Amino acid sequence: MxxxxxxxxxxxxxxxxxxxxxxxxxxxxxxxxxxxxxxxxxxxxxxxxxxxxxxxxxxxxxxxxxVGADDPEGERIVRVPPLQAAVIEVLAGPEERSQSVVSVLHDLRETGEDPEIDDVRSALRSLSDKGIAERIRRTVPTYRLAVAREEFTVEELD
Incomplete structure (x- = not known):
């Protein structure tokens, strides 16, 4: 085809x-x-x-x-929109205490980003679907990285 x-x-x-x-x-x-x-x-x-x-x-x-998505060296490449890339940067690591959506929003704002809360929630769900973040149920849903940052490369989509 x-x-x-x-x-x-x-x-x-x-x-x-x-x-x-x-x-x-x-x-x-x-x-x-x-x-x-x-x-x-x-x-x-x-x-x-x-x-x-x-x-x-x-x-x-x-x-x-x-589309050439297979990396010949076997390194995991994660291609995500800019907000998801920013979330990956601020999100708690796999061994750290998970963060609420509001906590991630505040961390993003400290870096100069100013997304809407629903956009952050959507980004976290998408990263969870991709296996990059994990959702942990506490009083409210919380998130943290599912894999260490050094185990993947992030490529930001235009």
Whole structure:
């Protein structure tokens, strides 16, 4: 299956953001609805994605190979939007006490970022879905890195 330039770029987004949701791709692709995302995936990228057991969108091995996502040295590369990259920088490490969403927000603001609380919550959930952060249930949901920072490289998406 030959992909257009637009389809190849969108496939790269699926690879970079996986596992992801319709809403995240809808924002990234500037589409009207999650239904439009689903329709695009089915029409243009049907052979290159699947949904996992949580209905999150994941790229196939063929998709990873097509966009060069496989690192020859085996190092884990995490491609995330700027806010998620900033969250990774301030989030408690795997051996530290987990942080609430509000705590992460305050830490981000100390670095000069000024995101909305819902955007921070969404970023933390996405990082948790990717296996970079872990969610720990206390009185409120809290988060910390699931793996040590030195075990992966972060590449910020444009």
């Amino acid at each position: 030959t992909l257009s330039d637009e389809a190849r770029e969108r496939l790269a987004d699926v690879v970079a953001l996986q596992p992801t949701k319709n809403a995240e791709l809808q924002d990234r692709w500037d589409l009207e609805s999650g239904s439009d995302v689903h329709q695009y995936l089915e029409d243009e990228l049907k052979d290159y994605y699947y949904r996992d057991e949580n209905s999150l969108i994941c790229a196939t091995e063929a998709a990873n190979a097509m």
